[in-house]
Amino acid sequence: MTRFAFSIHATDGKARTGTIAMRRGEIRTPAFMPVGTAATVKAMKPQAVRATGADIILGNTYHLMLRPGAERVARLGGLHRFMNWDRPILTDSGGYQVMSLSELRKITEEGVTFASHLDGSRHLLSPERSMEIQRLLGSDIVMAFDECPRADQPRDVIARSMAMSMRWARRSRDAFDAGGEHAEGAALFGIQQGALDEGLRRESADALRAIGFDGYAIGGLAVGEGQEAMFATLDFAPAMLPEDCPRYLMGVGKPLDLVGAVERGVDMFDCVLPSRSGRNGQAFTWAGPVNIRNAKHAEDQAPLDPGCACEACSHYSRAYLHHLVKAGEMLGAMLLTEHNLWFYQRLMEAMRAAIAERRFASFAASFRAGYL
Numbered sequence: 001m002t003r004f005a006f007s008i009h010a011t012d013g014k015a016r017t018g019t020i021a022m023r024r025g026e027i028r029t030p031a032f033m034p035v036g037t038a039a040t041v042k043a044m045k046p047q048a049v050r051a052t053g054a055d056i057i058l059g060n061t062y063h064l065m066l067r068p069g070a071e072r073v074a075r076l077g078g079l080h081r082f083m084n085w086d087r088p089i090l091t092d093s094g095g096y097q098v099m100s101l102s103e104l105r106k107i108t109e110e111g112v113t114f115a116s117h118l119d120g121s122r123h124l125l126s127p128e129r130s131m132e133i134q135r136l137l138g139s140d141i142v143m144a145f146d147e148c149p150r151a152d153q154p155r156d157v158i159a160r161s162m163a164m165s166m167r168w169a170r171r172s173r174d175a176f177d178a179g180g181e182h183a184e185g186a187a188l189f190g191i192q193q194g195a196l197d198e199g200l201r202r203e204s205a206d207a208l209r210a211i212g213f214d215g216y217a218i219g220g221l222a223v224g225e226g227q228e229a230m231f232a233t234l235d236f237a238p239a240m241l242p243e244d245c246p247r248y249l250m251g252v253g254k255p256l257d258l259v260g261a262v263e264r265g266v267d268m269f270d271c272v273l274p275s276r277s278g279r280n281g282q283a284f285t286w287a288g289p290v291n292i293r294n295a296k297h298a299e300d301q302a303p304l305d306p307g308c309a310c311e312a313c314s315h316y317s318r319a320y321l322h323h324l325v326k327a328g329e330m331l332g333a334m335l336l337t338e339h340n341l342w343f344y345q346r347l348m349e350a351m352r353a354a355i356a357e358r359r360f361a362s363f364a365a366s367f368r369a370g371y372l
Contacts, residue, residue, distance in 0.1 A: 004187040004214045006246050010356045014238070014265040017355040020215075020246060022140055023185055024080070024088045027055040029246060030262045030351050032344045033090060033270040038063050039073075039083040042275050043330070043337040046085045052310075052338070053345035056088040056140075058270045061133050062097035065123070066116050070136035078138030090141035090270070092250070093130045093172075093191075096148045096219075107147065109164065127171035135179050135186075143217065144172035144190045151195040151225040162193040162200050166207040173211050187214035189248060192241065195220050196233050205240035215246040218266070222251045231260050238265035255284060255347055255371060259364050262351050274344050278337030281325040283312075285343065288372040290318075292336065297322040310342035311335060 008018040020027040034041045034049055037060040041049050049057060059079055064070060076082050079089055098105060098112045105114040111126025127145040134142045146165040149158055169190050176188045190213035194200030208216060218237050221230045230252075238247045248268035249261050258269055274284065281293040285305040290297075292304070300318040308314075312321060312335035324332030354363035 003185060006215070006244065008244070010358070012355045012358045012360040013263065015262050015351070015355045015360045016265065016267060017352045018246075018267070022088050022187070024086060024140055025055065027088060027268075028348075028352060029267040030258075030348050030355075031055060031268050032258070032348045033058045033268065034341055034344075035060075035270055035272045035275065036083070036085075036089075037272070038067070039079060041337075041341075043279060043334045044275070044341070046083060048338060049085075049341065050087065052341040053349060054087075054341065056090060057085060059089050059091045059137065059139070060097065061091050061094035061130060061137070061143075062125070064091075064137060065094065065125075065133050066118055070133040074136040074138070078136075080138055088140040089138075090189075091134045091137055091139035091143065093143040093145040094125050094133070095130070095146050096251075098125055109167070111145070111168075112147075127168045128175040131172055131175035131179065140186055141215070142176060142186055142188050144169045144188065144213070146191045146193060146219060148193070148220050148223070149195070151220060151223060151229070153195070155197060155200075158193075158195045158197060159200055162204050165191065165193045166204060169208060170211055173213070189213055189215040189217050189246075191217040191219040191250070192237065193220050194237075196225060196229055198233075198236050201233070201237050202240055205237075209242060213245070215248060215268075216241040217248040217250050219250050221249065222253050222257070222271075227257060227260070230257070231264070234261055234264040234266065255344075256368065258344075258347065259351065259367055262355075263360070263364055274340035275337045278335075278340045279333040281332070281336065283321075283336050283343075284340050286367075287370060292318065292321050292325050292332075294322075304339060305343070308339065308342060308346070310339045312339040 002021045005021040008016050010017050018029045034054050034057050036057045073082050098114050113124050130145040145168045147161045149161045190208040192204045194204045246267045249266045252269050253271050283290045297318040303313045305313050354360045
């Protein structure tokens with residue numbers, strides 16, 4: 001059984017394409033992970049998610065610990081069996097949701113005490129508890145527990161937060177290693193913090209490398225700082241992380257963000273954008289985003305995206321999709337979500353091919369020129 005192995009097949013500039021091998025299957029990189037927050041990618045059946053080309057999905061520790069509960073999922077056979085997904089699953093640590101969803105929270109060295117956004121019940125999420133929850137879920141890629149402060153905080157606040165996240169990373173490593181059989185079958189990723197500050201990012205990367213992880217995430221970006229600032233940080237942050245391990249940019253993003261991040265050496269992504277946008281009537285196409293709610297689509301018999309093989313584009317017109325969304329029919333959300341996930345996976349596929357053929361720069365330029 002292969003627990004975790006990452007191989008780089010080709011590079012083109014800083015862009016890389018490769019494969020992550022795990023016990024539940026291979027993950028082709030660059031990879032985009034659809035978000036299955038509550039043990040489901042909203043509006044999609046697991047088989048349909050796989051049919052888009054997704055090799056891995058993301059589950060959410062915070063939401064699953066609150067409902068239905070990690071212990072219950074474990075009693076029911078683990079997250080894969082529970083949701084009927086037999087491919088790899090990455091679970092985030094829960095830290096970001098605690099910071100963003102719970103107004104009543106207290107951060108200490110031990111962890112974060114917070115009130116559930118569902119019923120107000122009090123919980124403690126620590127590095128050890130996060131590792132336990134992810135073990136109970138049966139995660140394939142486990143994320144270290146960290147704090148994710150806003151990038152606009154003063155540098156001393158960012159520095160203190162980063163230092164605590166690195167101490168939590170050490171505790172996450174120790175708790176993961178104590179997990180026995182789980183640790184043998186899963187991988188653990190550390191998370192680099194430091195906001196937009198190059199010095200803090202370096203300090204964080206050095207601390208993570210000293211601990212040692214299977215992969216490394218770049219956290220604390222795509223939280224409102226803007227694309228220019230994000231790219232400026234990605235100009236130096238990925239190279240601080242081990243070259244022979246996957247680099248995962250958390251919570252990103254828009255198609256142009258994905259291309260720019262791959263250009264800077266990132267291997268893995270996740271984002272709610274394709275599924276959330278689909279539920280709200282926005283579709284991503286090679287010519288740019290389309291708001292299917294617009295009246296100009298009401299009698300347009302053309303497909304949403306010519307050349308796309310998804311069900312929405314193969315069998316339905318823009319006029320029909322417009323009608324479904326305007327009427328609030330759930331089929332509209334289902335078809336547009338499926339299309340968006342197809343588009344994202346085709347984009348990743350195209351980038352992998354461009355890197356392998358050493359033509360990534362021309363691909364990126366062409367994509368930016370056509371994506372209006």
